[in-house]
Amino acid sequence: MFSITVRDHFMIAHSFRGEVFGPAQRLHGATYVVDATFRRRELDADGIVVDIGRATDELKAILAELDYRNLDEEPVFDGVNTSTEFLAKVVADRLAERVHAGALGEGARGLAGLAVSLSESHVASAAYERDL
Known part of the structure; x- marks a missing residue:
C-alpha cells in the first residue's frame, strides 16, 4: 500500500x-496538528498516490471551516462531545466527500x-481511518 501525508493545524x-472529562467540562481551547494520510494499492498513471x-x-x-470557532456554538455539533476522536472522523469524512x-x-x-490523525499535544493524539 502506498501513502502520502499532508499536515496542517486548526x-x-x-x-x-x-x-469523565473533569475540568474539560468548562470551556477551553485546543490547537490540533492534523495529518491526513491518503492510501492506494497502486500508483496512478502519473506515478503518485494523489x-x-x-x-x-x-x-x-x-x-x-473549524478554525477559530467555538464548537459549542456550531449547530452541526449541537449535543455532541467534540472529542479529538470525533473531530478526526469529521475531518476524514469531509475529505472523503471531496475525494468523491x-x-x-x-x-x-x-x-x-484515508486516515486522519489529530495531535492535541506532543503526548496525545487520536485518529480515524476509513475506506474510500
Missing part, C-alpha cells in the same frame, strides 16, 4: 459534558482509504 474552543498540492488545499479548506466529488482530481478516485 484552533478551536469547546467544552464537554460528562464527569496530488499533494490538491490534498493540502482541500485539507486547509476543511480546517478553515472530484476535488482532488480524477486520479484520486483510485484511492483505497
Whole structure:
C-alpha cells in the first residue's frame, strides 16, 4: 500500500459534558496538528498516490471551516462531545466527500482509504481511518 501525508493545524474552543472529562467540562481551547494520510494499492498513471498540492488545499479548506470557532456554538455539533476522536472522523469524512466529488482530481478516485490523525499535544493524539 502506498501513502502520502499532508499536515496542517486548526484552533478551536469547546467544552464537554460528562464527569469523565473533569475540568474539560468548562470551556477551553485546543490547537490540533492534523495529518491526513491518503492510501492506494497502486500508483496512478502519473506515478503518485494523489496530488499533494490538491490534498493540502482541500485539507486547509476543511480546517478553515473549524478554525477559530467555538464548537459549542456550531449547530452541526449541537449535543455532541467534540472529542479529538470525533473531530478526526469529521475531518476524514469531509475529505472523503471531496475525494468523491472530484476535488482532488480524477486520479484520486483510485484511492483505497484515508486516515486522519489529530495531535492535541506532543503526548496525545487520536485518529480515524476509513475506506474510500
